[in-house]
Amino acid sequence: MAVSARRGAPLTLEEISTTALRLMDEGGVAGLSMRKLAAELDVNPMSLYHHVDNKEALLRVICSTAAQRLELPPDDGSPWQDQLRALAVAYHRNAMEHPALWSHLHDHPEIIQDRDLVLWRTLYRILRLAGVPEPELRRTSDVLHAFVMGFVIAETKGHLPDDPEEVERGFDTAIRLITRGVEGLTGLSPRPPTPPRTSQG
Amino acid sequence: MAVSARRGAPLTLEEISTTALRLMDEGGVAGLSMRKLAAELDVNPMSLYHHVDNKEALLRVICSTAAQRLELPPDDGSPWQDQLRALAVAYHRNAMEHPALWSHLHDHPEIIQDRDLVLWRTLYRILRLAGVPEPELRRTSDVLHAFVMGFVIAETKGHLPDDPEEVERGFDTAIRLITRGVEGLTGLSPRPPTPPRTSQG
DNA sequence: TCCATAGCCATACACCGTATGGCTGACGCT
């Protein structure tokens, strides 16, 4: 019904948010404007508003779908310390793929408030494993997420020395600090001694 | 020389940045515009540019003077755990007084890169006290700052439950986590047993 | 006295988000 004069097919929210994300990746949050986005889609700026309430809503859509599609490692039965590290690594990797997106997300934590998100479910599971008591889960997970978020921001924005090895060491320090910290929180849940390898294969 | 027609005295950088900070406090970073600021000072917008290169530079001035004026507790000889907590509390209090300012600062960590800032000097001193080896000071302090920054952002932006006691508990959790984490990092520097109270009074 | 210049301002440009309202053409219904 009255498809764009310049394009063949009608717009879709999917197409809009995909292109918007690309613009953000290229030029940061500031690099995304409704007008540029429309130009990129070969469409009049006002056409976008038939698929999205406003710019803020568009950003919300982009961020929350990114949060929903977060790829985190499953429970592999390993010690919680290892799983916590794996979670942090995965989160970090995801964030680094779309820094501007996560930057906006970190400025608007309410977008990932939903406790059913895979991020929180995973974090809760690991913290339970670590022995964090149930009533403290919410608080502890919030604090941990705040920490990781802070680290990601610092890495994204700051010029942490260009040396990627140094960044790696910083990340390692952060993880060790968090892990020890959680151990300290829960009284005593030190890492179990690595079991003697069953010689197989 | 050709003072403003509408005002008596000439503008000063001091006056500009003070008013700008007030606007930020009232309406966030978005609430500060060169035009509003000029209106507030009863001056033409372009007059500002004789005292400041551009908006970004103005923000940089505001943030870095705030960082330089950070009021942190002095070395009182108490255990490093207590001093670390006191540092965090002070930082947190400062940040909460001007959330928008610190929000911008956290988006531009390069502004407080200077290792001679009181923030870093204090943090280094405490970490040395905690036994962090010299070559790790930079890394560790960066990580710790990232953590605190993450917490401040979460508290500022997120709707951490309105209950201030709950926020307080969250802060406490964060500090304990960090402290235990640092203890874990440095091998062994547990808190010294509190000396038996000399019964006085 | 004259001039350089600090301080200020008027105008203008390019950009932004978006309110308003109108066009077009596909669809369901009679």
Added chain:
DNA sequence: AGCGTCAGCCATACGGTGTATGGCTATGGA
């Protein structure tokens, strides 16, 4: 076949933004 509805799109316009350009004016030094 005729008609109305409405999704999709677009043209125009408004009020906001940062700031480049260039001109005015009063003051200090020479």
